[in-house]
Amino acid sequence: MRIKSIISMIILLKIVIFGIITNCVQCEHSNVNNIESLDYSSRRRQFSRAVSSKNNEDPATLFEKLPAVARLVTAIAIINGFSDGSIPADPVIAEFFNVDTAILQQLEKFNKASVDKFVESLNSAAIDSNEDTLKVEQAMINIHEVKMAWKKIGSLSNIPAKSTLDPLSTIASWDLSVLKSFDLISTLHLIDSESPSVLDLKKKLETLTSAVKKLPTPKKMKPFIDLLKKWTPFDQFADIVGLHLGYSSILSYPLTNSKFDSNANAVNNITAVEKSSIILMKDVAVAPFSPANRSFTAGFANGFSDIEKLTSDSKDRWLHSLLEPSVPLSGVKTLTNFGSELRKLDDKWRPVTTENHYHTMKKMSALQNHLEKTMTSKKIKATVDRIKDNCGTGDAEDGLTRKIREGVDNAALLLKTLKAIEFISNTLTNNVVNDFKKLSSNSNSSEIQKIGTMLRSFTRSLKLIEDLQQHLQDRVKGALELKFFHDTKIPSLIAHFNCLKNRPDDTEKIASTVRSIRILRKLKADSSYINNFNEMSSVLSGSSQFIVSLRKTVEEYKKDNSSEVIILKKLNALKDLSKPFGDAIGALVSIKKASSGSELGTFVTNGEYTQEMVPRLGTAELKTQFEKYWGDFEATKQQVDMFRADARYWEKSISIEKNSKLSAYGQMFKDLADFKSIDLELENRLEATEGFNDNKLNPEITQLVAEFRDSLMKLSKLDLDFSRYKSALNIMPDVLKSVDGGFKGKRIALPVIGGGNVSTTTEFAIVVDTNSTLVCTVTVLIIGSILGIIAFLWCWRDQNCIYHKLRRRYAKPTYNMQTAREPEPNTPKPAASHSDPEPRDLWREENNLHSIP
Known part of the structure; x- marks a missing residue:
């Protein structure tokens, strides 16, 4: 029985110790877990x-x-x-x-x-701003930009057939004006007010949801979105055609603009300066x-x-x-x-x-970068002549360029607007609409704020839809101009671009020369630039x-x-x-x-x-x-x-x-x-x-x-x-x-x-939170108290416990209690009782090793 009690006590101690350790660990991490949850x-x-x-x-x-x-x-x-x-x-x-x-x-x-010295040479450089000179400068930049842009595109293939554009006419009959009934600005003002009226808010949201239901569904718009996406890559080609128009006429005649020559030579004669200084x-x-x-x-x-x-x-x-x-x-x-x-x-x-x-x-910094890569007017002329002789000018006209640009721009606008309608429709799911209906005076501020956040995400989309519905037929008509990508002049342009792309001519230096001219012109137009520059150099x-x-x-x-x-x-x-x-x-x-x-x-x-x-x-x-x-x-x-x-x-x-x-x-x-x-x-x-x-x-x-x-x-x-x-x-x-x-x-x-x-x-550096420490301390005290009570009860029942041994040895009884094992009061005590016990006997007693009579 005694051995079973000891084993039970050991098991109980292990359980209690494990509980204390677990609780302390939870105390340490309680704040982190609360935040993460x-x-x-x-x-x-x-x-x-x-x-x-x-x-x-x-x-x-x-x-x-x-x-x-x-x-x-x-x-x-x-x-x-x-x-x-x-x-x-x-x-x-x-x-x-x-x-x-x-x-x-x-x-x-x-x-x-x-x-x-550098700024003095800038100040002394004469830069002409004649209109014809500006046109030549733009043409020189365009040649380089066309070459680089066409290198990036690589080619023009998989142009959709003209007939694929015909379904776009259907869009012109859509009624997008239904969203006019919803006032986004007043709704947001209502949400942002200190105590928004839930009833008024629900009415406004109901107006929005009913209007959106009248718009074309995402399923209905999908074929049109897919069609317009196929034309998206041709936006870059429209840019290139526009740039080409800016230099095709220049290539048709010899480059004999003396003012351009003097501008190019002026930037080539600017005194060099260490780049690190600029x-x-x-x-x-x-x-x-x-x-x-x-x-x-x-x-x-x-x-x-x-x-x-x-x-x-x-x-x-x-x-x-x-x-x-x-x-x-x-x-x-x-x-x-x-x-x-x-x-x-x-x-x-x-x-x-x-x-x-x-x-x-x-x-100044941009000018310095371009001045490192300039070319004299003589070399520019020679390079342009080689391009013209080998690649021609390309067959283009202003009308074709304008129609291609118009088609691309209107198609892009239609695509943006259809995606805007799709975004609003997909956001206002049945669950969201049901949440609108559940709003009441008991709704908390975070629910209303969440609606405000969602509505703000509609701002740009609603603006696109509003702008398009005013000119819907014109936009659809403009998008149909994409058919001009099948014009007979397009192959001639592509051949010219391919030739230009493969030419070894250094068009980058031509562009850098012209950009140097343009930046210097802008600087000289600002009367304070010399003073600003001199102030900076003096201060540094x-x-x-x-x-x-x-x-x-x-x-x-x-x-x-x-x-x-x-x-x-x-x-x-x-x-x-x-x-x-x-x-x-x-x-x-x-x-x-x-x-x-x-x-x-x-x-x-x-x-x-x-x-x-x-x-x-x-x-x-x-x-x-x-x-x-x-x-x-x-x-x-x-x-x-x-x-x-x-x-x-x-x-x-x-x-x-x-x-x-x-x-x-x-x-x-x-x-x-x-x-x-x-x-x-x-x-x-x-x-x-x-x-x-x-x-x-x-x-x-x-x-x-x-x-x-x-x-x-x-x-x-x-x-x-x-x-x-x-x-x-x-x-x-x-x-x-x-x-x-x-x-x-x-x-x-x-x-x-x-x-x-x-x-x-x-x-x-880390320190345990005060509240967590308090919880941990109180828990340990409670568990310790319970453990003490259990130990006391266990010891009270076991007569061999140290408590009883000490009590029997040192406590003085106030009355006599006879037992079968105790001698009669008048019986003489053995002589050994008058002397102190031997240490060996005490050791035996403490370890419960005395003999049983």
């Missing part, structure tokens, strides 16, 4: 509107204080890195000014005299308008100006309450010495980092001394043995957290700036007006340029609209109690990971609106385009490529725990998912 939409994250509470932190406070945490983390990382030499000076300096590290080395070699000047000028990629300085979202905030950050009570650092943070203020030196260089460079300098240096020639001073300042950190700096080494665990944490904070700062400022709205408004007015008031050449580079502005508008809506919903969803730990902020960051980037198409749209400052143009269009370009440049200073922060935002729940632990000097290496702007592995 959250429900996400398959396409977009839905944010539930937070319940307003006095106990919640004000989001405005979070937007102010969390970047301060990032500043502290990065400052500590940089100071410790400077101190032990693991972080060199140049990469940090380069990141603060958003240039490559090699640029700092080029500053020391910058040759101002050589650059000055690259240096360009990189400094464009730095403020380019996305930043930071490895060491990620926590300084606003650049080096954030360093000036470190002193107040280190004293902030809210931050101290949040972080509970194990050491004083006052040592971070020593980085202000480095910041002061950075400020001196910034003061030097700031006057030459304006929009005017940006445009000047972009042109005197900048190397500032770099030397910055490097010396960094070296001083290695010698700094002050207690406040040395004590920061105890927080060295934060060093590897600076980048992932800083990247996520950078995304937060960018999103908040973009959503709260007026820049996006101004950009959209100016863009819409520009898109409307340029075709009406611009010259033919400017219209062509605009159409070539402008892109799909409706798509950009939709990106902006979706972003602003997501930002509003996200901010309303933030619900974090006051005095929470840093780890409580993880979800608000993870929600940002699904924000979509906004593609401004900066370079293309600057190119599209180049040249509208001509005094000959209508002042209205000149002012309008100038305002658009200004709003575009302002937006370029914001980092709107949120996708590159996705991985950093997704791991923020873990990173925040690690930062919290890092301020207490704890760290552990954890793997990080690669991608975006975050490295593939990072050292993380």
Whole structure:
């Protein structure tokens, strides 16, 4: 019986120990599992509107204080890195000014005299702008572009038969006006209101669904979509035919334009300059308008100006309450010495980092690239003559080119619109419509917001359908012009293109020569370009001394043995957290700036007006340029609209109690990971609106385009490529725990998912969440108490338990209890009882080895 009790006790102990270990492991990982189990939409994250509470932190406070945490983390990382030499000076300096590290080395070699000679030769070059000269220039560029484009296509085959286009006439009879009854704008305003009327919303959604049911079904549209897709590849051929028309007439006559000759010779006589010098000047000028990629300085979202905030950050009570650092943070203020030196260089460079300098240096850089591949007018003539003699001019006329272009453009528009109808129909499935019907006053905000997100995705599609229905018959008629791909002149054109493609002539140098002429013409049209260039060269020639001073300042950190700096080494665990944490904070700062400022709205408004007015008031050449580079502005508008809506919903969803730990902020960051980037198409749209400052143009269009370009440049200073922060935002729940632990000097290496702007592995400090620790502790105490009770009961029943042995030996009985084994009270005790027991007898007794009488 005794042996069975012992075995049972051992088994019970094993079960209890296993339970304790399992519970502690679950406590450690409970927060991570809770985060991973959250429900996400398959396409977009839905944010539930937070319940307003006095106990919640004000989001405005979070937007102010969390970047301060990032500043502290990065400052500590940089100071410790400077101190032990693991972080060199140049990469940090380069990141603060958003240039490559090699640029700092080029500053020391910058040759101002050589650059000055270069700009003098530019200024002295005479460039003619006669209309006939411009035509010849365009023809020379077109020859090269046709050759390269045809090489890319290879051939023109599998042209669908004319008869395949006949069914398109059916589309002209479709009624697409049914969608007029649905007002998207008012519906979105209703959804975005503080307390949207569900009844009104259901009526609007019912209007939409009933209208969509009247549109052609996806099944009905499929044959037309498949047909139009077959003609899609011929869009490039239409471009080539249009380019060919631009030079065919030039090839028909000898190239005897003396003004073109003088222009070509002028660019060939420009004094050469080291390419590295121009690259240096360009990189400094464009730095403020380019996305930043930071490895060491990620926590300084606003650049080096954030360093000036470190002193107040280190004293902030809210931050101290949040972080509970194990050491004083006052040592971070020593980085202000480095910041002061950075400020001196910034003061030097700031006057030459304006929009005017940006445009000047972009042109200068492009000019330098083309000047490396120029050709004299004599060689250009010889090359063009060889092409004409061997390949002819190709048989084409303006009418054929226009009809092919018209057919391709209208077919593409029809295809886009049919796909738009298909997209809306496929999105409004029966399940979605049923969800609309189920809406009630009890529906939560996330359900309504989800509908808003879906409707915003219809914006561009509804615009396409609205525009097409107004001119449906004309578009269908225009698409039927694709039949001209079977014109008898097409084979002659193809033969010419094939010959040109196989010619060894260096048409690239011809094109580079002409592009050099064009860029120089644009530069000379800007009266400030010489001044901009000279200012830039003067500023850079005197900048190397500032770099030397910055490097010396960094070296001083290695010698700094002050207690406040040395004590920061105890927080060295934060060093590897600076980048992932800083990247996520950078995304937060960018999103908040973009959503709260007026820049996006101004950009959209100016863009819409520009898109409307340029075709009406611009010259033919400017219209062509605009159409070539402008892109799909409706798509950009939709990106902006979706972003602003997501930002509003996200901010309303933030619900974090006051005095929470840093780890409580993880979800608000993870929600940002699904924000979509906004593609401004900066370079293309600057190119599209180049040249509208001509005094000959209508002042209205000149002012309008100038305002658009200004709003575009302002937006370029914001980092709107949120996708590159996705991985950093997704791991923020873990990173925040690690930062919290890092301020207490704890760290552990954890793997990080690669991608975006975050490295593939990072050292993380980690600390167990307070709530998890409490749960684990209480559980262990309960199990321990139960175990103690069981042990006591087991011991109470067993007379051989140590408790009973000690009681029998030391306890003094208050009364006599006779048993069959005890002697009578008057019976004399054996003599041995008057002496202490032998040690051997005690050992036998303790081990239950005494003899049974």
